[in-house]
Amino acid sequence: MTFQYHNPIQFHFGPDTLEKTPELCKGQKVLLVYGGDSLKKNGVYDRVTGLLRQHDISYVDYGGQTAATWQQILDGIDLAHREQVTAVIEMGGASAMDTGKAIAFGAVHDHLEDYIEGKAQSDGRHLLNIIIPTYPSTGSEADSVCDIIEYKGYGVELFGAWPDYCLMDPGTTLSLDRKSTAYSVWVCFIQASAWFVGNHENDIARGFAKVVLQTLLGSYEKLMDDPNDERARANVMWASCVNTMGVFRSGVDQFYPWTLYSVGYIPRVAHHVSYREALTIAYPHWLRGIAKYHAEDIHALFTEVFGIDDKLNTGDVIEAGCAKLNALLEKSGIPMSLAAHGACPDRKYILGALTKEDFGEFSVEEMYQMVSACYQQK
Template sequence: MQNFDYQTPTRLIFGKDVIEELPEVMKQFGKRILLSYGSGSIKKIGLYDKVKELLKDYEIYELPDIQPNPKYDPSVLDGVKICKEKNIDVILAVGGGSVLDCTKAIAAGAKYEGDPWDLITYKVKAKEALPIVDIITLAATGSEYDAGGVISRTETNDKTGYSDPLLYPVVSFLDPVYTFSVSKKQTAAGCADAMNHIFEQYFCEDSTLLNDGFMESALKSLMINTKKCLENPEDYTARAEMMLCCTYGCNGIYSLGNSESGWPCHGMEHALSAYYDITHGEGLAIITPRWMKHILNEKTVERFVKYGVNVFGIDEKQDKFAIAEQAIDATYKFFESINIPMHLKDVGIDESRIDEMAKHVAENEGLEEAWAPLLEKDIAEIFRESL
């Protein structure tokens, strides 16, 4: 077991109607609020009006239209500008992980006098940040319980992960009811995203029985409950369990003491969605089984055996490579069963920029140091295998 230093300062308020506690929570941070949100779904489900009603005694400024794969320009830059001009005390992010990722970059940028991109790329370390409160409406990224986010810079085809302990939300409100209206496409993509967060921690050199069991249970829960959510979008129990599985995804709790994997699928998918602006979870679902197949060898096979036996119930008496191949095939078939497009061509990606993207990943993601090392040629092969 590896050494670790772990702290999660985020308060989780989980369950039906917990938003009623919002005024009491917000008053400790100040009166001037930046309300950040996406394309308007929170208005369709009545959450926007509810928030405004609950916070009627506060001074609220708004940053709408934050996109999936949130953009540095305009969203981060616009948010930073508002925070500085209006002397914002606290940011309230209402929406999915993209809204919260963007909000984290804004929170740090609002307290920095230079170009916020300096912080996102670790050129400069943030010294302070505005407090963040969030109300999550999509089970997927786990951004509500971690200190990181991912920001896209369109002009350079960069999609950059950014993490800083200052950016943990101080409070996250999690009401599964607000996920009832999530489309089947986004429900499935959220499941794929969360499953891949677990894969990125599970497939590593050094792990524990405790962590393996936690992650294996979470994978089974996600697969079972996602199908229930797709069959009945208002199944509260299924939505609630799916949401909590996703919440644990990226704050390290699944894998305390494990060695690092390098997060190779995220490293590769960031290029796909930076170049083509595809749905992150779908991109992960497409490349993950191909990555699994590509790295299967004598070093990695035992992890795939454990995964196959404990998650899918594959007969452990078989040849170890047969078990591994069945586990990979079962992963592919699960994603296919929830109607995720399983080829890059299905989401508008062709052969034309494969080599360019592979080079970008190889130069920026450090995957030659991953648990299963990937060079530029490996990345290109995985992309091509995914077409």
């Protein structure tokens, strides 16, 4: 087992963490990056801007960042240059966080596309960057990765865009409705499951992942019954963070779990389905598909995390596990089919949208069958 671990972010967790914002960006001019109206409805925008005004810290708004598109990132960098901002604070969910991190990085690097395409390596420079997550799920608050869409027609990643601080107040998630809460849990769960099924060398990292997965399932059940359960909210927020801060990745020896994102990518580009909806609908179908190649790993996920009887044969374990997973997903009322978005893209479209590496062990036909299952009416 060989790995390196590094995470330079300073994390602050608790009900009063937002109060630290002014001291962390004292003397700076701030670009505020956020998504839709929810940030103003839940009071976070007013809290943060009130603190900035109270301490005579000037700021410029860059709202409406509901998708981390290449053009919006470029526009944000231009705005940062025009306004001569020296710090970026991103507030909200994954899209706002990825956009803000990319702007903070791109504002001090010419030719940002060179870093995306691997022609240049990150040197660690960026504008002062503070993240305030209010919709924990993808864990963008805890890593250096920015998922960017509509870059020359593709989805790409920028690496090395570390934030400096992450301020987490679980109370900011209390305004999330039932559907959003469910997505928050399940996106985190699905991503974290890769560290469990794909790690056969680091017992500590795999054990951490197992505990997080079990805690997420328990917290999900509690939040479906009582959305104001603050401990469950705190569990989800911290799980989202530790999921991507790098500890779980240490010792991972199998990378086939990333083919799940290939299944989810097709509806995202074909019908502009949100990441969270595409991922949660794709997950059960991918589990059935990947079990053909990694039955032992999926068997372990369902028996050790979901509590399926391990005395059953592997085929029955997988069917029982998928049935339990579907029942849990349906409990929240989130969609279980993409039928409302249109017809499933054909095989030719899928072949053109994915690279050879994106298929992993799957054939084109197997990939098509998984994507097609996502579009079947329930």
